[in-house]
Amino acid sequence: MNAASRESKVERNVSPLLIVISAPSGGGKTTLYQQLLATNPDIVRAITCTTRAPRQGERDGVDYYFLDAATFQKRMQAGSFLEHATVYGNNYGNLKAEVLDKLRQGKDVLLSVDVQGVAAIQAKAGEDEMLRRSLVTVFLTPSSLAILEARLRKRGTDSDEVIRKRLSVARKEIARWKHFDYLLISTTVTEDLRRMQVILEAEKMRQGRVKAPQI
Secondary structure: OOOOHHHHHHOOOOOOOEEEEEEOOOOOOHHHHHHHHOOOEEEOOOOOOEOOOOOOOEOOOOOOEOHHHHHHHHHHOOOEEEEEEEEEOOEEEEEEHHHHHHHOOOOOOEEEEEHHHHHHHHHOOOHHHHHHHHEEEEEOOOOHHHHHHHHHHOOOOOOOOHHHHHHHHHHHHHHHHHOEEEEEOOOOOOHHHHHHHHHHHHHOOOOOOOOOOOO
């Protein structure tokens, strides 16, 4: 976001958004996340902490915050993370301070996390006014498990056993859609993005997020 954009946002007194997207595996979450960042200069991502080793070309503080296991554990015990998870033996987490700092700068922050991560963020938001005021949660999923299975098979990266496990987990995740602010039924990349943009525009017009007119 450039200086003019930030100044305009402050002048309009539009409160920033913490946009949290979740979806079952194969639901389209990563694609929608990337599309939102590519098409919305006012939206930034929070830099995630991880204990995995940097891959070629990755930079600390840009792609991730690369932490050793002891440091990650210390921050986790201190309650520093909005949410955290273990994936394939590596820890990942988003720092509360990282998100709040960006929100205070007037930036919209985008997170892509699993269902358990969303529940953790919602709990944290219950304890923090800025998080509570900013939080918007969206659950993205195809209209049926059959469509989700077809998407997983089309990727061609998982065995039948892995696909069965992913679908079993997905069934439980989809059952929690009522805990989100919005349910977005995935169709195409273009349509998913269009509907998400509509959600964000509507959220920015909520009376609690805009400055009242001068009368």
